[in-house]
Structures are given as structure tokens and as C-alpha cells.
Amino acid sequence: MSSEKIVPGRILYGPDFEVIEGYITIKDGIISKVTEEKVDSQNIITPCFVNCHTHIADSVYKDPPLGEYDRFILQHDLDSLVKPPDGLKHRVLQKTSTQELIEGMRYSLKDMLATGTSSFADFRENGLPGVLALKDALKSTDIDHTILGRPSGYVGGTDKTIMEVERILEHADGMGISGINDMNHELIEAIAECTKEHKKIFAIHCAEKERKGIDTTLGLQPNFLIHMTRALKEDLETVADLDIPVIVCPRSNFTTGAGMAPVAQMLEMGIKVGIGTDNVMLNSVNMFAEMEILSKVFGLEDRQVFKMCTINGASILGQGRTGMIQENCRADIMILNGYSNNLSGTADVLNSVVRRARPDDILAVIDSNSCKN
CATH class of the missing domain: 3.20.20.140 (Metal-dependent hydrolases)
Structure with missing residues (x-):
């Protein structure tokens, strides 16, 4: 049976990390869909390092x-x-x-x-x-x-x-x-x-x-x-x-x-x-x-x-399907706490991820290997 996971928030999407609001659908370790719509979450979803x-x-x-x-x-x-x-x-x-x-x-x-x-x-x-x-x-x-x-x-x-x-x-x-x-x-x-x-x-x-x-x-x-x-x-x-x-x-x-x-x-x-x-x-x-x-x-x-x-x-490293959030890429992502004392009030999501985000801002790390059946 296939497993499916929905992750809402502000997403750093695509190869240029455009910030969009919406949710990611993950199926068997792969990003099957990225939907842009208003969601009730300020968390930040980024590709893993x-x-x-x-x-x-x-x-x-x-x-x-x-x-x-x-x-x-x-x-x-x-x-x-x-x-x-x-x-x-x-x-x-x-x-x-x-x-x-x-x-x-x-x-x-x-x-x-x-x-x-x-x-x-x-x-x-x-x-x-x-x-x-x-x-x-x-x-x-x-x-x-x-x-x-x-x-x-x-x-x-x-x-x-x-x-x-x-x-x-x-x-x-x-x-x-x-x-x-x-x-x-x-x-x-x-x-x-x-x-x-x-x-x-x-x-x-x-x-x-x-x-x-x-x-x-x-x-x-x-x-x-x-x-x-x-x-x-x-x-x-x-x-x-x-x-x-x-x-x-x-x-x-x-x-x-x-x-x-x-x-x-x-x-x-x-x-x-x-x-x-x-x-x-x-x-x-x-x-x-x-x-x-x-x-x-x-x-x-x-x-x-x-x-x-x-x-x-x-x-x-020859890993072409990871390193970014996009359909059909591997679901190697981290969810950062957009409500944390450190990240709340950001003027620019990407700038804040780069300049001030810390490991203690991480709510979860999802790697494609562990979320496969």
C-alpha cells in the first residue's frame, strides 16, 4: 500500500527557490504534487542540504x-x-x-x-x-x-x-x-x-x-x-x-x-x-x-x-532528483518553525533561512529513503 503525506507551509519551490504558499504531497518518497493555495501555516519548507x-x-x-x-x-x-x-x-x-x-x-x-x-x-x-x-x-x-x-x-x-x-x-x-x-x-x-x-x-x-x-x-x-x-x-x-x-x-x-x-x-x-x-x-x-x-x-x-x-x-554528486522542491523530485525536505522566536517576523523567507535559521528551528526532517514503504 502506498503512503501519502501532506506538508503545508511556505515553500521554497523550484531551482530558484521561489517562495510560495501551499502544500507538498509526498508519495513513496517522491514529491508527487506541489499545490499553491492559502494554508493555515507559517512554517517554512525547504530542500535538505x-x-x-x-x-x-x-x-x-x-x-x-x-x-x-x-x-x-x-x-x-x-x-x-x-x-x-x-x-x-x-x-x-x-x-x-x-x-x-x-x-x-x-x-x-x-x-x-x-x-x-x-x-x-x-x-x-x-x-x-x-x-x-x-x-x-x-x-x-x-x-x-x-x-x-x-x-x-x-x-x-x-x-x-x-x-x-x-x-x-x-x-x-x-x-x-x-x-x-x-x-x-x-x-x-x-x-x-x-x-x-x-x-x-x-x-x-x-x-x-x-x-x-x-x-x-x-x-x-x-x-x-x-x-x-x-x-x-x-x-x-x-x-x-x-x-x-x-x-x-x-x-x-x-x-x-x-x-x-x-x-x-x-x-x-x-x-x-x-x-x-x-x-x-x-x-x-x-x-x-x-x-x-x-x-x-x-x-x-x-x-x-x-x-x-x-x-x-x-x-x-550526480543526484539530479534532490536538492530542490519540485514535482517528481525526491522528498528530501526539512520543515522549519515559522513561529519560532528566531524566524517569526521575517521580511524575506529565503534571506532568513540563509542568514539566521538554526538547527533548533527544525521541526522535522523528511528524507525520501525513510518515507518509502
Whole structure:
């Protein structure tokens, strides 16, 4: 027997998030109808977030010391925190038991759903065991996921590494590589080629701390890039010409001292931009926090901010039927309390969702997987 659910309120409808009053009809996890009419509800219905870049394995070691302070100012050292193989994150992952890692990841998966995220893409360290650990953690949730693994080591013969990559690709959606400067170039080229032969996703960090290696990275023809914080205009022009999407991680880049990605330039050049929260060790998985920074610190148009956090992310990850509210799309939606102390009295619904909405405004998260029979 089919299940049907009616959700009334103010709806952010379609790819441009037009605010309409009415109700959504959901049948077997799909939006079967959107009806525009006057309803007795001020609640706000929005698509769920798509978090395009996470590292959730380091959920077991949240908020470590970030470095030394000089005159009350943090002296950032990105490499000491996350650079493989000896950065703090990697030392923690190596010494933590698999069961502890799985439990930590489960907490973050639940937190994603609770804060309005219905889909995420994770760069998973530690080879095949790392991928299998994340798949184990995912058994307890209905959240959509894209798992991007990586080899367990950064030295050794190409043939041995490619054999490991092939085993990983049997269980993962692709490969997520730390960066062009963290591995032998010939090896990374072989990994990219192997991934493409398997018709899987190849993604890579690029220009997070320094510009070095951008041209070599682009030559790998990745499906998407992470960060591009240090990219120059000419780099972005090449990225736009190659039609490569970019995932930016605003809070993470501030936390590590990487700086501000040139997001406005990316958008002006027609680059498709998605948003990620990056390492749970450094930042929560709360996408509302990313939106507020993008709106108020980067000064970006609120509609574009919301697109980057929803429909753009869905498109980049190949999830074309989610990220927006429209007929025949998947019913991955959240209902925000339009009567809350925070959201009541809004002059513009979309602006308020982007600039001030918080997880405690969420009345319910409906994901398409859990509302199927």
C-alpha cells in the first residue's frame, strides 16, 4: 500500500527557490504534487542540504588545540593538523580502534540528519578498511552518501597501490585524494586513470594552502576539486573552461588559516560551486553555519548561497532528483518553525533561512529513503 503525506507551509519551490504558499504531497518518497493555495501555516519548507565534502572519521577527536598563540592570535599550521601521513588527524586515526571510529562516525551521521543534511560526500582515509568502516556506520541511517576512498599508504610501488585502489573501488564510489603535493605524481596519475577506467568519481584537494600544483592537478581531469582557496583568476578561468566544479569549505578554511576562497569569482565565471563542512575534528556538520558565513562574511547573494548548499551539491554528486522542491523530485525536505522566536517576523523567507535559521528551528526532517514503504 502506498503512503501519502501532506506538508503545508511556505515553500521554497523550484531551482530558484521561489517562495510560495501551499502544500507538498509526498508519495513513496517522491514529491508527487506541489499545490499553491492559502494554508493555515507559517512554517517554512525547504530542500535538505547536500554536504559535498566531509572527513567524518576524525569525529573521535573534536576540537583539539590548533597551535600556538602569539599576542592572543592563533599561529595557524595546516600541515600539522591534517597533512598525511603524520598530521594530527592521521595520528589519531591510526591509534583509534575501528569500533571507536565507527561509533564516532555514527554520531556525526545522526547529527547531519538532525541538522537538515540528507546527503554527503566523504573523503575516507585508511584504504579499504576505512571504506568498510564507514559503510558499517551507515547501516544505522538512511542518509544518502558518496564514499571516496584513498590508498592506505603514500609510498611503495605503483602496481601494489593500484591493486589496493581497485579493491577500494569495488566498495567505494570513487577516490578522494589529499593533494598533488602529498603523493608521487606518477602514482597519482595512475590512481586517476584507474578510477576513470572503473567509471568512478575522482576528486582531489587543490590549492588549499598554496597555489603550487594547480596545473598538474587540472591535468588529471578530476570530477571536482576541493578548496581552491589560493587560486588566481587565470586558474579559475581554466577550471571554468574545463567545466570542473569546486567544493569550498568556508569555516574550515578560516579555522586552518587557509583563507577565503574566491567564491564570487567562481560564480561569475560560471563554475558550479558546492559547499562542505570538511573535518569534523575542526567543524560541526552544521550547514546553517556555512550559509551564515557565506552570506555575511563573503557577502554573497542569499539565493546563490542556498543553491550552493542544495541543488548545486546534488548536481555535482550526480543526484539530479534532490536538492530542490519540485514535482517528481525526491522528498528530501526539512520543515522549519515559522513561529519560532528566531524566524517569526521575517521580511524575506529565503534571506532568513540563509542568514539566521538554526538547527533548533527544525521541526522535522523528511528524507525520501525513510518515507518509502
